[in-house]
Amino acid sequence: MKRTLAVAALAATTALPAAAQDDFYAGKTLTYIIATNPGGNYDAYGRLIGRYLEDALGVDSVVFKNLPGAGHIIGANSLYAADADGLTIGTFNTGLIYAQILQRQGIQFDLDEFEWIGKAAADPRVIVLSENSGFSSFEDLMASEETVLFAASGVGSASFTETRMLSDGLELNVDLIPGYQGNEGEMAMMRGEVVGQVGSLSSLQPFIDAGNGFLAVAIGGDAEPKAIDYASTDKARSIVNLIDAMSNLGRLTAAPPGTPPERVEDLRDAYMAVMEDPEFLAEAEKLGLPIEAARGDEVAESVQAALQQSPETVQIISSALNVEVPTIKATSEILSLEDGNKAVGFMSGDEEIVAEVSGSRTELTIDGEGATRDALAVGMVCDIEYDPNHEANEPKVMACTSN
Template identity: 25%
Template sequence: MTFAIQRRGITALFASLALCGAATVVHAADKSKPLRVVLPVGAGSGVDTIMRAATPSLTKALDGQPVVIENLPGAGGITGATVIARAAPDGQTIGVVSNNHVVNPSVFKKMPFDAINDFTVISVVGATPFVLVVNPSKVPAKNAKELQALLKAKPDTYNYASSGNGTILHLAGAMFMDAAGVDVRHVPYKGVGPMVADIMGGQVEMGVVAVPAVQGQLKSGGLRAIGVMGKTRVASLPDVPTMAEQGFPDVDVAGWFAVVGPAKLPPAEVKHLHSAVVTAFSMPETKEAMAKQENIINPMTPEASLAFFKAEQERYARLVKKANVTVE
């Protein structure tokens, strides 16, 4: 059972589809009016961390146009995505979505929008690694095999958190539990920030999260990393083996993120925004920040990004059915 985006595979895919050379920045029609960037995630999440690091460069790429980040978490990303879908297609409101955007149609019976047709996909920008973390004072296990043994020895004792029912972090946690042959209670949160806070506080014992969102907590010892969820180790966590290295080869998942706008965004605005995104993420300060966060950055063209969204939605539909994920 493959629940995964392989980091090597996605790197190759992105590289093959990336734009060649530096993009030319197109001046915004009204750079005095802020560009609204809606994030359907809470503060402190992986996407939030990425975009706040990239915002200064994006402002430069937009020739000084202000950029305002707006966090609108809830319902696995549906709350914020609804705002993006309903925004005027004038290039003044965009959003940054992740795997959840194409997972949601398979886990929610009713959706307020079509995840493909009600959006303009501007660029799949890159991917970020996930890691399974635990509260070190609540969970004595130091690695995946020890965690598996602990969960089997003490059923109904531990819980794992996610950023919401049916989210990619929910699926990633369920993926490990399935591979380990254990049944652990799932506790959904409205965003990564509250989830991480409660793992650190001991209200829940473990969860899967993007590496950029917990680098500080891992460094301070507030959280312990059990294993990297992809096939490749993370440079900033050299001593943390992958789940595959620890005997769980089917546990392989990473998070991608993409810039989108409302449907019917004019081609000129798509070109303008795509060029700004490519330019922003190619600036030295942003590249340095992304490297520190272990993110793989290779922006895809709008056309390739749309094809990627469609393929991912179909893939996750199969995975959700196989995992029997339901949203109450």
């Protein structure tokens, strides 16, 4: 009997990912930051994944920390500033990609610098209308001359941003009431406070299945009708296609910048082991949480590509959100370089400015050729266009000449 148990234990150990056999995690606690209130699908995904990570990593426990607010910015800020020891991870929505592109106030992170662990889903976006909205189709909404109200999460969240973009591109008479968390938007539809909502299909499917609302139009996936069929202008098609691309980055999980590479690989191995666990997949299906996973290195490439939008696309997003991004232009020698050339000192008029150069958003050239910030040197003369409203005076453009 003992030999049978020993063989079974050995087989079980062999089946676990390398991370689970690493003594680093034994007896430790993993903190999982969830950038929403308890309830709703972000919370459901995070808690389900976290429960299975406990065994896959071999930690003593997983502690869930809900940090809602500011369209997931508060949770992402906290994760970015957390100890990079491999014991803290977090989840937040792709609306932060829009927020970073537009440099929204309050952002204290760079998505390009997170250590990406994985993503759990590719979740089509949908516009759902309540059964008591007075509408029976998307055509009815498009034809409405009266302005109607939609629910949304915080300003800067995916639901807020994409509702504004779709309203602008498809010329919908929609105003937003932001601030709904979890399933509060669905409850607001049932109470008649709002008539609709933009969100992920998996989040809103139970509301539809319960007979409380109907799918008016879908962006991505196989659901019908499709928003692209109602996009009659280049601007509308660009907006729908961008949202479609974002929908493939569903339910992201990341670790703080600077997490040791071996810990990042441990976390990625464990995460993907969870994504392939038959018991996890069965429980996710039972909860109505679709799984279409990808490993963190693939996610990192997708996030980086999403951040590299053309000026035309940025203008579309900015226009839809009525976001002004004023800039100041200055020509100056580089006076100082710190923090691995991330912090650049220069003169703007008679004022000395210190600006943080983004590795993903700042367009940097030296002698007319694309360059990275590690090639900068004190004394170089640069034409700099920077945003004085950004807390770090982040440059949009730096065109420098070598000494």
